[in-house]
Amino acid sequence: MPEGHSVHRIARQFDRNFVRKRVGASSPQGRFADGAALLDGRTVTSVRAVGKQMFVEFDDDLWLRVHLGMYGAWDFAGDVLVDATIASANGRMGQTNQRGTVVDDRVMDAAGENSLSSIGAPRRARVHVRMSEQTTGLGGDDDAWPPPVVGQVRLRLLTDEVCADLRGPTACQLQTPDEVAATIAKLGPDPLVDDPAEAEERFVSVVRRKPTAIGLLLMDQSVVSGIGNVYRAEMLFRARQNPHTPGRDVPEDVVRELWQDWVRLLAIGVETGQMMTMDDLSPEQWRAAMAHRDDRHWVYHRAGLPCRVCGTTVVVEEAAGRKLYWCPRCQA
DNA sequence: TCGAGATGATGAG
DNA sequence: TCATCCTCTCGAT
DSSP: OOOHHHHHHHHHHHHHHTBTOBOEEEOTTSTTHHHHHHHTTOBEEEEEEETTEEEEEETTTEEEEEEOTTTOEEEEEESOBOOHHHHHHHTSOOSTTOBOEEETTEEEOTTOSOOOEEEESOOOOOOOOOOOHHHHSOOSTTSOSSOOOOSOOSEEEEOSSEEEEEESOSEEEEEOHHHHHHHHHTSOOOTTTSOHHHHHHHHHHHHTTOOSBHHHHTTOTTTSSSOOHHHHHHHHHHTTOOTTSBGGGSOHHHHHHHHHHHHHHHHHHHHHSSOOOOOSOOHHHHHHHHHOGGGSOSSTTOTTSBOTTTOOBOEEEEETTEEEEEOTTTTO
C-alpha cells in the first residue's frame, strides 16, 4: 500500500543501516531462496528509490529490485539506525545517528516495548527483538538474535545489528545493471530523482498529449512516479480538478500546479512518514489527524461524508479497478 | 473463525 | 476489462 514517499523512506533506512555492510540473506518462506543464496555474504554498496520501486546494489554489479505492491512491507528490527529527519518529525528524538525504533512508520520511544520497525503496508508490531543497550538497558538473554521469523518472510537481510524482513512484495528479483536501467527508463519522473525543471516539463508535455482522464494519468507510473490512490484523490481535490477530464483538456497551469503539488506532498511525506494532504492544520487538528487515519484527508476514504469545503456528499467510483474519491461540486 | 478489503502491477483476451 | 498474485488487519458472525 505504500506510495512513493514510503519507498524513499525505506531507501533511507537501508542507506543508513545496510550500505557498506556485509549481509546475510535468506528466504524463510522459500520463494526467493535462489536469489537469497546469491546475495548471501555480499556487501551492500548503494540503495536508490525511484517512484514505488527500490533498488539495492550489491558488490559485483548485482542488484535487488523490490516493489512492495499493495501489501508489501519491510520490517526493520534490532539496533536500527533511525534517520534524523524521521526521528525529529515525531519530536521524540532529534539527534543524528540516533538508534531507535520505528513502528508503523512512526518513531517510537526508544524504550518502547517493541523494536519492530515497519515501513510499507500498515503493520502492527508483533514481536520483540533485540534492542541496543544504549536505548533500552534491557538487552539480556531474553532477546533473541536473529529475531524469530514471523509470518511469510520472502527475504531477510541481516547484519550484526539490524534485521530487515520483506513480506508480500509484488516484485522481488535480482537484476543486472542494464535491467535496472531498463526498469527505471520505463518510469515517469520522480521529483526526488530527476532534475526538477526537466521533470516538470516531461510531466506536463505527456499529460497534455493524452486523451486519458487525468485521474488515470496520475496513477500511471510511466507518466509520473510514486503517486498512488491516496495522493491521486487528494491532489485532484486540492487542484479542484475533475478526475474525468482528459489530460489534454486540463489547462496547462493546472497540470503544472498538480506537479508542483506532488513535489510538495512528496517532500512532506518523506519527512513525516504520513500522507498529510491537508494544509494549515492547527496543532489540535494535527493530533487528531495523526490519531485517526480517516481524518487526514480531504476526500480519500470519505465516500458518503460531507465535503469539508462545500458540504456536498463525497462520491466514490471505480476507475480502472481502483476506488476514486472526489467531490462532484468542488471538482465539477 | 471467516471473509472482505487494502496506499499495485501485470498479463491474457 | 478481468483475473491473478502477494499478506495482513479488521469487522461481522
